[in-house]
Amino acid sequence: MSEPAIRIVEVGPRDGLQNEKALVATATKVKLIHRLADCGLCQVEATSFVSPKWVPQLADAEQVMAGLVPRPGVSYPVLVPNLTGLERALAAGAREVAVFTAASEAFNRRNTNASVEESLQRFAPVMARAAEAGVPVRGYVSTVLGCPYQGEVPLADVVRVASALHAMGCFEVSLGDTIGVGTARRAAAMVRAVAAQVPVAQLAVHFHDTYGQALANILACLDEGVATIDSSVAGLGGCPYARGATGNVATEDVVYLLHGLGLATGVDLERLAATGDWISGVLGRGNGSRAGRALSARLAAQAPDTA
Ligand code: HMG
Ligand code: MG
Secondary structure, three states: OOOOOOEEEEOHHHHHHHHOOOOOOHHHHHHHHHHHHHOOOOEEOOEEOOOOOOOHHHOOHHHHHHHOOOOOOOEOOEEOOOHHHHHHHHHOOOOOEEEEEEOOHHHHHHHHOOOHHHHHHHHHHHHHHHHHHOOOEEEEEEOOOOEOOOEOOOHHHHHHHHHHHHHOOOOEEEEEEOOOOOOHHHHHHHHHHHHOOOOHHHEEEEEEOOOOOHHHHHHHHHHOOOOEEEEEHHHOOOOOOOOOOOOEOEHHHHHHHHHHOOOOOOOOHHHHHHHHHHHHHHHOOOOOOHHHHHHHHHHHHHOOOOO
């Protein structure tokens, strides 16, 4: 099989499940992560070591990590907001972590109870301890194309925060349109501006699909040279501290787009569609992936009638 041209970072078990109202069983989370890895996804963001008071849904982070079976070539990164989170993650066996901040002050304060500058300061000891433990750190910048509280976010702030994360040693910076308000030309211009400071090979894009623009935005960013895309099976997702943020772009839709462009992902799309259908059923919600729904319907129509 050819080497994937595009790396997909599956964020469903973290970004998707953090936003679910009803508690999801730890065993279901573990099963979801394993099924996603079975589909050929090599980075599956597993959980968050944030404060359980802030995100009760992911309070079982230790138990999730304990249930994961290591596989060659598959990583299970986790979110850490501070040194406490990193220590918990390391004790639980995490081998890759991600820190997160925002381009907008108003959002960052609601999400992490800190200014952007304070959150960057919190990351300094996290970077040092992670380096000591040999654990790579990814950096997220939220609200890169708009903020639910502040509205417009100046491009200069996005570039400054992304550059700061890169300068402190993040191996990759993921640019998040947290509330999915961006459109294609603005998304491309944002990536171009950041790529003038951070090599595009070290950038990822992370689109929520609130306004249905995510695939168009991804296509525009591929044209800018982006080769890492965050997405979530069945379009699960949203941030509890971002009013109006709905699901992430669905992994099935992204894979369908990429394969249609002739870009290898290493992902088995039919298997992924089945996984998206399964988790949607477990959560009692509609499947947020258009490609996933279409593929599942086609496969069901082709299945031999056993009645
Ligand atoms: P705080 O209350 O200001 O923290 O929260 P603190 O340092 O003052 O500590 C207060 C208490 O929390 C203390 O316990 C700490 O020990 C404890 P107490 O003395 O009261 O018993 N504590 C912790 N416990 C467990 N794990 C920890 C931890 N840290 C402190 N890591 C904090 C500050 C950052 C912790 C909090 O605001 C928080 O956890 N926020 C996380 C919010 C979140 O998870 N949001 C969603 C993820 S970001 C996202 O979705 C966006 C993204 O997808 C990209 C995009 O879409 O744009 C990544
Ligand atoms: Mg997100």
